[in-house]
Amino acid sequence: MKRISIPALLLGMLAAAVCAYAHHSFAAEFDANKPVNITGAVTKVEWQNPHVWFYIDVKEASGKVTNWGVEMGSPNGLMRAGWDRNVMKTGEIVTVEGSRAKDDSNNANARSVTLASTGKRLFAASSQGQQ
């Protein structure tokens, strides 16, 4: 476990008081009135710019499995916050809370990502800019 120095902690607290930001308007792509809460196994992680995306297989009540794409913040932002590309692994079960894409595709922006096995919160935050 990486030790966090007091200055780093203070910096982190300062950063937490600041809204994140994206390369596009989130309200243009995602709909805050379409909340999603989905759980599934990670099938792929794209730790790439301008946003990290990961994909999970979500089993619906009917038994049908749907692959969802989930958008997060930029790799740079997440790395500066202490996360890296190895945090999430294929096959892990995660729960995502977020907002669905306006085009009703199976894509969402993640407000929170939680590891089902431990309850650990991953990535803590994503991007938010103009609304």
Next chain:
Amino acid sequence: MISTARRTVLIVLICAAPIVGFAQWLHYPTAGVPKKADGSPNLTGPAPRMADGKPDFSGIWHTARLIPCNPDGNKFIDCGTEIGGSPLALDLGTDMSGGLPYQPWAAALMKQRKADRGIDDPHVRCLPDNPPRPWVMPHLVKAVHTPKLLVLLYEVNAMYRQIFVDGRPPLVNPNPSWNGYSTAKWEGDTLVVQTNGFRDDLWIDMAGSPMGEAGAITERMRRPNYGTLELEITINDPKTYTRPWTVKMVQKIELDTELIDEICLENEKSYQRLQAVRQKN
């Protein structure tokens, strides 16, 4: 009594600790930082100077003014892990009564861009962030300053700007470009940068405020102390605005970190979806 084996392990761990701590350049210590008596950075200490005695703007800079976070108001994500951008990135006229002084055609265009939520922003398409946008975006700017040349390096799209301080004349009617062509002269400890030669279709904020070929930017740059870079930016584009206007963009130094290339086109997915949503509506 510690055994020889345990003592060896302990020594190895102690010796390895700094190496592990600095394994990423993201946390690599910045050299030459003035320090207080307690060893912490003295950001109000004097600005460094170059060999010619002029202030040295070298360093990694980030907007000192950040969009405030309202945890209760977040509709999409939590308050952030990203480093944050300035409200000026969203709208350069945010502090001006009545906003920016658009010409009528530009005001009409702004209405349309607002209705579209800025989805045609070149930034969304991963095109370059022309001046003055990088000073207020949620990305870092690295200044490398020599007496005759100030180079600005940008994380996004591994972009750069060159500001010549070597006495060369400004270009007349140059080929239009994203970053323009910059020359500078000192006025005391203030570097006055003149830039012209812009494209005719630039956005200077996420709201969509335009700037065209007639546009010229004056950046008055000073480093009042080690930790601060002050910018007073005047935009004069008579075809787009009814008068020249000025905005201040204060930067704070970022210590113990390094740029990370952020090539936007690597995996950009939003633009096509945004356009599809517009067509659907």
